[in-house]
Amino acid sequence: MQRWLAGLMAAGVALAGCGGSDDDGTADGSSGRIEVVASFYPVAEAAERVGGEEVEVSNLTPAGTEPHDLELTADQVDRLEDADLVIYLGRGFQPAVEAALERRDGPTLDLLEEIEVGEGAIEALEAEERGEEAGGADDEHAGEEIDPHFWLNPRLLSQAAEVVKIEMAALAPAAEATFDANLAAYQKQLADLDGEFETALAGCARQEIVTSHAAFFYLADRYALTQVPIAGLSPESEPDAQRIADLTTLIKDRGITTVFYETLVAPDVARTLAREAGATAAVLDPIEGLSEDDLTAGKDYSAVMRQNLAAMKAALACP
Numbered sequence: 165m166q167r168w169l170a171g172l173m174a175a176g177v178a179l180a181g182c183g184g185s186d187d188d189g190t191a192d193g194s195s196g197r198i199e200v201v202a203s204f205y206p207v208a209e210a211a212e213r214v215g216g217e218e219v220e221v222s223n224l225t226p227a228g229t230e231p232h233d234l235e236l237t238a239d240q241v242d243r244l245e246d247a248d249l250v251i252y253l254g255r256g257f258q259p260a261v262e263a264a265l266e267r268r269d270g271p272t273l274d275l276l277e278e279i280e281v282g283e284g285a286i287e288a289l290e291a292e293e294r295g296e297e298a299g300g301a302d303d304e305h306a307g308e309e310i311d312p313h314f315w316l317n318p319r320l321l322s323q324a325a326e327v328v329k330i331e332m333a334a335l336a337p338a339a340e341a342t343f344d345a346n347l348a349a350y351q352k353q354l355a356d357l358d359g360e361f362e363t364a365l366a367g368c369a370r371q372e373i374v375t376s377h378a379a380f381f382y383l384a385d386r387y388a389l390t391q392v393p394i395a396g397l398s399p400e401s402e403p404d405a406q407r408i409a410d411l412t413t414l415i416k417d418r419g420i421t422t423v424f425y426e427t428l429v430a431p432d433v434a435r436t437l438a439r440e441a442g443a444t445a446a447v448l449d450p451i452e453g454l455s456e457d458d459l460t461a462g463k464d465y466s467a468v469m470r471q472n473l474a475a476m477k478a479a480l481a482c483p
């Protein structure tokens with residue numbers, strides 16, 4: 165993964181000629197804050213932490229909704245056109261956002277593009293398919309669709325935050341020292357989280373995490389776990405009966421105790437599989453968004469990741 169550092173360092177170069185997005189009267193000229201639109205939660209969090217007081221971040225995906233199939237309001241489309249910076253994930257992660265961005269000329273940051281996650285993700289998908297022991301991997305998108313869920317590896321979110329900082333500093337050079345300090349604090353928090361995961365997940369009795377959609381590759385890759393997804397990269401993909409039968413056998417053979425489902429997607433398939441295989445269904449949150457309750461409770465990415473860690477430690481019988 166270190167190879168994408170080169171891409172990271174190049175990310176700040178593409179901003180020349182982006183001026184004028186504040187001249188349409190929509191920005192609050194008196195505050196001088198950069199207006200950033202982020203397309204879903206983890207990206208919004210990174211932008212807020214790095215930008216701090218200098219930046220006004222709005223998140224297109226409402227709390228408690230699943231980002232893949234986001235529909236935009238007319239207001240949001242306007243905001244996408246007028247913002248000083250738009251941060252999103254391309255490659256079909258949120259098609260409505262990409263469609264709206266076709267009408268924008270200001271700076272945009274596609275994190276999947278800038279951090280060059282694509283090539284590695286394709287290799288990863290292919291390797292996962294080859295190594296899959298449940299058999300019958302039926303994801304018709306294998307090898308062409310990109311796994312977008314990089315933020316589930318805290319190191320990759322940390323690198324994304326660095327790209328965000330470079331873009332913000334290009335828009336507001338006077339604030340660069342502030343952005344640098346904010347970035348350092350956020351990266352320290354993510355590094356601590358990464359260390360906790362590494363320690364806690366070493367020496368577990370099992371390595372397989374059975375998940376409802378294939379969102380956890382980067383997490384599994386980082387901590388030497390094996391993701392066994394019930395369905396494909398999109399929460400809408402449905403497993404067929406053969407896949408369920410194969411997974412039931414795998415779960416019984418390996419003594420897997422837990423089938424994970426997500427917070428923002430109906431848990432029916434995971435619950436059915438758990439029942440058939442004699443396992444328990446439990447939450448593993450892909451942090452595609454936080455719920456209203458999470459936000460009210462002051463939770464953030466790191467807090468939900470720690471909930472995930474506790475769930476995995478129990479499921480994998482870690483020391």
Ligand SMILES: [Zn+2]
Nearest residue numbers: 379397399452
């Ligand atoms: Zn997803």
